[in-house]
Amino acid sequence: MTEQALARVLATCRPAAVALSGGVDSMTLAHVAHRVLGGDVTMFHAASAAVPADAGGRIAEHAARHGWRLRVVDAGELADERYLANPANRCFFCKTNLYGTLGGLTTARLLSGTNLDDLGDWRPGLRAADDHGVRHPFVEAGMTKADVRAVARDLGLHDLAELPAAPCLASRVETGIRILPGSLRAIDAVESLLRDTLRPATVRCRQRAEGLVVELDPATLARLDGPRRAALARTIDDDLGLTVDRFTAYERGSAFLREPADG
Structure with missing residues (x-):
């Protein structure tokens, strides 16, 4: 049921651009979006020293194996003094740079891997997402983190389904x-x-x-x-x-x- 609900949400996001971090949420979203939207979705990954090296490798490997259209970009957060100062709302400046960069590269609808569980935390990055009109398909489909992992298992993506949480x-x-x-x-x-x-x-x-x-x-x-x-x-x-x-x-x-x- 959750997969069907997610597919219905994604069908309204054409053309789409998925922001990839390399974690289970954004990677699972990319897989489902690729199945639903085909050539109407592009994956974007912002390479940075803040991203674990294995996450970047995981993205490249899945993109090559599954035929994703992938663009690797520099979102520029490491040139932003507001981010470098590391205030409590650092994530706002990170995501502002990310979504601002992606918005300058594509007119497609920006999608994030945010799920319902994320809404219970204080996440300044979500305010930046709102500022840039980003959609959260998992939230719209009523999906929790456990639901995302279940979808990954259903798709045979066991390497993703068991990934531990790995914030930046x-x-x-x-x-x-x-x-x-x-x-x-x-x-x-x-x-x-x-x-x-x-x-x-x-x-x-x-x-x-x-x-x-x-x-x-x-x-x-x-x-x-x-x-x-x-x-x-x-x-x-x-x-x-x-x-x-x-x-x-x-x-x-x-x-x-x-x-x-x-x-």
Whole structure:
């Protein structure tokens, strides 16, 4: 039923442009849009130091395998001082740059992978989407994150269906600490090393005022006694030249420190 509802929504979006981040939501939307709209949809990916390297690779691989029309662009957020200052509403400036760039490249209807669950959070990026007339087909079809994953499974996209949540790398930087491309690449490198080493359910490398903090899901963290944590920290130092201040339990959004402004 959800797939049929989504197809009906997408049929009203012709021609369409899907903004791809490489996560399960936007990737699943791209697959369904390609099936429904065929040549009337183009996928856009904004390459940036804020995007995990494996996400960009995933997009390129799916586009090649499934014959998507894909355009890779620079949205310019890393040249925007408002974004680089990393205020509480950083996402507004990120999405303003993204949708402004895409709007200058295409007259097609811009589509995002936002789902119903996203509406329960404070998301400044959604205000930017509203400003640019972006449509959210999953929301219009009444779909939650679980529904999106179910559609991915139904389509045989099991690699996508089981993808853990992976917000942009800038979300790992504590509010108020300046966003630097080098810092984002370092964060990605640490997370990649730990995924390969530990196979954790969740890993976040946070840039906090006291230094780099690695957050892991409780089950993975419980496997790491003091000596193993010290050994991992040495590996990160030896391989990447980075110092981890501490390992701790994953806490969603822990790098976000300020309350949202009124309105």
